[in-house]
Amino acid sequence: MSNPDLASLVKSISFKYGPNVHAERPSYVPSIPDKQLIKDSLKKLGITDFDWKQWASDCNDRNVEQEQLYATILLYTPNVAKLEIDDGALSAVEGKSNKLPWWLVHFRQFVNGRNFGRVQRFQHLRSIRVDVQYLKLRHLAPLFRLRSMRKVTLIGLVEWAHTEGDSKEALQRLFRASVIDELHVEKSFVHDSVLDVVISCITHLRVFQYWSSRDQFMVNHRNSDDYWGLSDQAGYRPYNDTDPSNSWFSSWLETFSWRDDLHTEDRLYLGALGFLSGFSKLAHLELPMAVLAQQTQATSIAVESIAANLPQSVQSLTIHIIQDAYIFYQKCLDYMAVRFYDYTPSLQHIKVIQCNNGASLSYDWQGFGRKLLDQGVAFELIRSEADSDGDWTPYINNNSSDESDSSGYEESLYSD
Numbered sequence: 001m002s003n004p005d006l007a008s009l010v011k012s013i014s015f016k017y018g019p020n021v022h023a024e025r026p027s028y029v030p031s032i033p034d035k036q037l038i039k040d041s042l043k044k045l046g047i048t049d050f051d052w053k054q055w056a057s058d059c060n061d062r063n064v065e066q067e068q069l070y071a072t073i074l075l076y077t078p079n080v081a082k083l084e085i086d087d088g089a090l091s092a093v094e095g096k097s098n099k100l101p102w103w104l105v106h107f108r109q110f111v112n113g114r115n116f117g118r119v120q121r122f123q124h125l126r127s128i129r130v131d132v133q134y135l136k137l138r139h140l141a142p143l144f145r146l147r148s149m150r151k152v153t154l155i156g157l158v159e160w161a162h163t164e165g166d167s168k169e170a171l172q173r174l175f176r177a178s179v180i181d182e183l184h185v186e187k188s189f190v191h192d193s194v195l196d197v198v199i200s201c202i203t204h205l206r207v208f209q210y211w212s213s214r215d216q217f218m219v220n221h222r223n224s225d226d227y228w229g230l231s232d233q234a235g236y237r238p239y240n241d242t243d244p245s246n247s248w249f250s251s252w253l254e255t256f257s258w259r260d261d262l263h264t265e266d267r268l269y270l271g272a273l274g275f276l277s278g279f280s281k282l283a284h285l286e287l288p289m290a291v292l293a294q295q296t297q298a299t300s301i302a303v304e305s306i307a308a309n310l311p312q313s314v315q316s317l318t319i320h321i322i323q324d325a326y327i328f329y330q331k332c333l334d335y336m337a338v339r340f341y342d343y344t345p346s347l348q349h350i351k352v353i354q355c356n357n358g359a360s361l362s363y364d365w366q367g368f369g370r371k372l373l374d375q376g377v378a379f380e381l382i383r384s385e386a387d388s389d390g391d392w393t394p395y396i397n398n399n400s401s402d403e404s405d406s407s408g409y410e411e412s413l414y415s416d
Contacts, residue, residue: 001041001076010077017067017101018088018133027062028069035060038072045075045118065090071102078120083128087135100139107142122146129153137194141174144202150181151207157188159195168197175201182207189213209257253279257286259320282311283346286318289329307336307343314344318351330363337371351380 001007030038038059042052058064059072067090074080090099100108110121125148130140137159143152171194178201185195189212199205256276276282276292292306302308306329310317321329340347350372352365369379 001037004076007076008079010080012082012084013070013074013077013080014084015066015070016086016088016131017065017070017090018086021066021086021088028064029062030060041076042072047119048114067101067103071106074103074106075119079124080122081124081126083125085129086131087133089134101135104135104139104142107146111142111145123148125149127151127153129155131155132157132188137190137198138171138174141171144175144178144180144198147179149179151184152180152182153184153186154188155186157185157190159188159190161191161193168193171197172201178202179204181205182209184209186211187213204252206252207255208253209255211257211259211261213261251280254281255284256282257284257318258288258291259286260288276311277309277343279311280313282313283315285310285314285316287320289319289321292319293329293332303331303335304339306332307340310344312344313346315346316349316351317344317347318353320353320355322355333363333368337368340372340377341375347377349378349380351382354381354383 035056039053039056042056042059045052055068055072058068067088085103087101090101106119107122125146127150128143130143130153132140132154133156137157140152140154143149175198180202181204183199183202183205184207186209188210190198190210195210199208276285289306292309293302354365365381369381372379
């Protein structure tokens with residue numbers, strides 16, 4: 001407010017709000033000149049139907065909500081390109097404890113075409129990351145419709161299936177004609193019926209990352225599956241069935257990353273993404289092994305299925321596999337090691353992330369790596385083990401039981 005030239009140089013803003021946030025810092029107490037500056041500056045914005053006097057009064061209150069101060073600052077940073085926001089609880093207003101934060105109110109007004117006077121329109125804002133606690137996708141929809149926005153990252157989002165008040169048609173209206181390039185949904189659970197709508201509304205999605213997780217499910221130490229209803233979903237699958245017309249993906253997609261912390265028995269979720277072979281621009285792929293395998297019977301897998309289900313355009317492939325499921329995939333891996341070129345002629349690098357849950361089954365990864373290396377494909381193996389909290393801790397295993405080979409092979413096998 002006091003120095004517009006300095007404010008115009010701000011390119012990145014990070015803030016968080018909620019109970020006890022910044023409790024270690026002294027509370028903001030505006031001086032008389034500060035109060036006058038805030039009043040004058042808000043008045044000059046010239047926003048139609050905007051109670052600038054009330055807004056100024058709120059900002060000058062010693063008990064002002066931190067989030068409202070941050071939202072005010074955003075109005076005066078015309079060249080901000082990146083936002084990082086930690087969502088938190090807001091105090092009750094007029095008996096409503098879950099009001100929408102002011103920074104989101106701004107974005108909603110912009111995308112709906114409201115006359116916002118002299119307020120900047122975030123023409124340069126290209127990236128936003130929101131660490132979600134209380135917000136839902138219907139609240140965050142305006143971020144997807146900003147014309148300048150290219151990358152949206154949401155962390156800790158929980159969205160169950162459609163409800164009567166949150167129908168597919170309502171979501172389509174909220175997310176219509178999004179122009180973002182990248183969508184990252186991390187440590188979240190979003191039901192496929194909801195995710196399907198959001199992805200279908202993005203016209204030219206190039207990068208899609210989804211990390212499904214239970215981290216946000218625990219509520220008052222209750223069992224997560226019971227609380228969120230997963231235990232009642234017979235045969236629940238985190239992915240849609242194979243369908244070439246599925247709108248989660250488009251011909252624009254170049255990078256697709258899918259991590260799944262929800263299931264330890266990954267062999268129960270076979271073959272769900274086999275149609276990836278039809279995408280011509282998909283170059284970078286990260287998936288659980290199970291979703292690439294095509295199950296032919298209850299206990300058998302088509303030997304060529306993993307290689308055949310990859311897009312011909314893929315250049316780098318990262319596979320997550322649980323150790324006790326190797327027996328289901330050994331023949332597929334052996335086939336892929338010698339026949340990959342028939343299916344993926346552009347392949348340059350394969351990374352396998354082995355999730356070791358203590359089972360004794362193993363696979364000859366050195367032999368697999370040699371076969372790839374002989375054909376000019378780099379191979380990297382990362383082993384992960386569960387810690388005492390059940391989280392996976394990765395480490396790169398550089399030890400080899402076969403010492404007859406050269407050190408050059410060892411370097412190629414495990415180097416970045």
